[in-house]
Amino acid sequence: MEYRSLGRSGLKVSALSFGAWVTFGKQIGDPVAKKLLHTAYDAGVNFFDNAEAYADGKAELVMGDILKKSSWRRSSYLVSSKVFFGWEDDKPNQVGLSRKHIVEACHDALKRLQVDTLDLYYCHRPDPSTPIEESARAMHDLIVQGKVLYWGTSEWSAAQLTEAFAVCDRLGLHAPVTEQPQYNLLHRTRVEKEYATLYKARGLGTTIWSPLASGLLTGKYNDGVPAGSRLDTPGMEWLRDAVLGKGSKPKLAAVKKFAAIAKDLDTTLPRLGLAWCLKNPHVSTVILGASRAEQLVENLGALDVVSRLTPAVLKKINAISAAVAE
Ligand code: NDP
Numbered sequence: 325m326e327y328r329s330l331g332r333s334g335l336k337v338s339a340l341s342f343g344a345w346v347t348f349g350k351q352i353g354d355p356v357a358k359k360l361l362h363t364a365y366d367a368g369v370n371f372f373d374n375a376e377a378y379a380d381g382k383a384e385l386v387m388g389d390i391l392k393k394s395s396w397r398r399s400s401y402l403v404s405s406k407v408f409f410g411w412e413d414d415k416p417n418q419v420g421l422s423r424k425h426i427v428e429a430c431h432d433a434l435k436r437l438q439v440d441t442l443d444l445y446y447c448h449r450p451d452p453s454t455p456i457e458e459s460a461r462a463m464h465d466l467i468v469q470g471k472v473l474y475w476g477t478s479e480w481s482a483a484q485l486t487e488a489f490a491v492c493d494r495l496g497l498h499a500p501v502t503e504q505p506q507y508n509l510l511h512r513t514r515v516e517k518e519y520a521t522l523y524k525a526r527g528l529g530t531t532i533w534s535p536l537a538s539g540l541l542t543g544k545y546n547d548g549v550p551a552g553s554r555l556d557t558p559g560m561e562w563l564r565d566a567v568l569g570k571g572s573k574p575k576l577a578a579v580k581k582f583a584a585i586a587k588d589l590d591t592t593l594p595r596l597g598l599a600w601c602l603k604n605p606h607v608s609t610v611i612l613g614a615s616r617a618e619q620l621v622e623n624l625g626a627l628d629v630v631s632r633l634t635p636a637v638l639k640k641i642n643a644i645s646a647a648v649a650e
Contacts, residue, residue: 325368326627330608331529333474333501335443336370337402337609339602340624341531343373347615349382351557358390359617365396367624373504373531373611374437375406375448376429384436392438404531405433406478406504408448421451426462430471444531445472446504450480457491464497476531478504482518489526502529502608508537509582509597509641510575512649515606529608532601536613536623537575538567541597543583546576554615578648585641591629594619598626600641603633 326339342364348357361372372391374384384405391403407429410419417424426447433442445466447459463475477485477500485503492499507515507530515530522528536542539554545568549555555564579593586596601610614620633641 325370327370328608329529330474330531331501332527333529335402335474335501337531338368338370339609339627340367340369340598341371341373341609341611342369342620343533343611343613344378344383344387345373345375345533345613346378346554346557346560347383347613348374348386349379349384350559351554352615354386354389356616357386360614360620361387361390362394363617363620364612364624365394365401369612369624370400371402371404371443371531371609371611373404373533374433375404375409375446376411376433377406377409377448381411381432381436384433388437388439398439402443403437403439404444404446405430405437405442406446406448407433408451408478421447421454421459421462423458423462426459427466430466434471441470442472444474444476444502446476446478447480448478450477450484456484456487457495460488460491460497460499461495463500464492467498474498474501476500476502476504476529478533479506479514482522485519485522485526485528499526500528502531504531504533504611506534507532507601507604507607508535509541509600509645510537510578510649512645515604519606523606528606530606531609531611532607533611534613535598535601535610536594538563538613540567540572540575541579541582542594543579546579574648578644581644582641585637585644589629589632589637591625591632592622594623595626595629596641598623599629599633600638602626602630603638 327336466472
């Protein structure tokens with residue numbers, strides 16, 4: 325495993341990490357979740373990503389139970405939670421980024437995950453109804469109390485991040501160290517263009533999500549929706565519409581072209597897509613998702629493919645990607 329600094333912080337994250345969205349507490353049984361987490365840890369993965377909203381808190385319960393029963397030293401791994409969407413209900417103070425919800429959600433996540441500290445705690449989306457100063461202060465206070473070590477954001481605009489940094493500078497608060505944006509061969513603009521100045525000015529780290537576009541970049545949806553796949557999972561119809569709905573035809577055509585390049589490189593399509601993400605020096609860690617151990621083992625092999633992405637290969641990939649990527 326390769327380890328990278330999370331932005332300008334001293335924290336080292338494995339270049340490939342592992343997340344619980346859709347799978348833990350929902351799509352897969354607990355024994356599979358255990359197998360996945362152990363497979364990841366044994367391969368050197370040191371960061372496990374979670375959120376209050378994943379399976380309405382159940383994903384954290386499942387992960388917490390596995391962590392508790394493992395023999396892993398707490399210092400050997402990082403675990404995150406994210407606040408915004410809520411997990412109990414959607415009463416006014418059970419969602420969003422108010423001080424009340426940020427603090428209560430942190431306490432709930434610590435209990436579910438059965439840890440004393442969240443290594444990373446994210447504002448899962450921006451909350452236009454709460455001043456950034458209030459959210460930043462709440463995050464800072466949790467850090468001072470030792471309940472959180474580092475905080476970050478997810479899918480905040482560059483303008484919102486710039487405001488957060490300015491507030492933290494002005495008030496002497498702990499500033500965010502990382503963003504968690506979507507990044508893959510079909511979704512590039514925010515990571516490559518919008519945040520460009522923030523890498524330089526603030527050393528922003530990125531823990532990127534959906535590196536395989538929820539599976540689209542494995543080729544599994546080329547001829548429809550396989551039974552038991554994420555886009556076949558009850559409750560994920562909205563995602564199926566987003567991934568395979570209007571405008572997906574050119575993307576599916578691009579996926580087939582990426583597959584041909586993968587074949588030329590003597591690798592697989594998922595490994596190519598993940599290696600391409602790893603190649604970006606502004607990516608601190610690529611968060612993997614998997615519903616089966618075989619997928620995870622395959623995806624962990626992406627690290628070996630990075631060196632095959634020569635400038636000539638990248639040029640070919642980027643030409644296909646640029647024509648269709650958001
Ligand atoms: P991916 O885009 O890699 O999608 C993962 C899914 O694709 C798997 O669950 C599996 O679904 C399928 N898949 C993965 N590898 C293979 C393979 N080799 N062969 C066939 N199918 C494969 O990542 P995620 O969307 O899961 O995102 C990763 C993590 O990022 C999440 O777990 C979460 O922690 C985080 N995240 C954060 C978000 C945010 O807003 N901050 C939003 C979304 C995710 P299946 O087998 O069911 O088809």
